[in-house]
Amino acid sequence: MRRRSPPRVGTIGGLARQQRPLFVTCKRCGHEVRLNPANLSRQYGGELPLQRFLERAVCTACGARWPDIDCIAPLDVQPVDRAADRSRRH
Ligand SMILES: [Zn+2]
Numbered sequence: 001m002r003r004r005s006p007p008r009v010g011t012i013g014g015l016a017r018q019q020r021p022l023f024v025t026c027k028r029c030g031h032e033v034r035l036n037p038a039n040l041s042r043q044y045g046g047e048l049p050l051q052r053f054l055e056r057a058v059c060t061a062c063g064a065r066w067p068d069i070d071c072i073a074p075l076d077v078q079p080v081d082r083a084a085d086r087s088r089r090h
Helices: 011-020 037-042 050-056
Strands: 024-028 032-035 069-072
Touching: 011 032, 011 037, 032 037, 032 069
Parallel strands: none
Antiparallel strands: 024 032, 024 069
């Protein structure tokens, strides 16, 4: 199986469809926030490329901007809205 590398490609809407959380990390101060792409998609529009979003992002802790800010959307994290879902069978 091919493992896709965590991207800065794709769009906000794409992440929202895959229900993947978006972690934005500040490399300057270490501040990290977890964002819900579904909310971002409503706010900015699903067409917004992740890279473009990153270029607009500002660290709320120290004010740093890209490229001091990086983001990652891991594939192996539980979906944002279903993290508490215990109905999964095995
Ligand atoms: Zn910062």
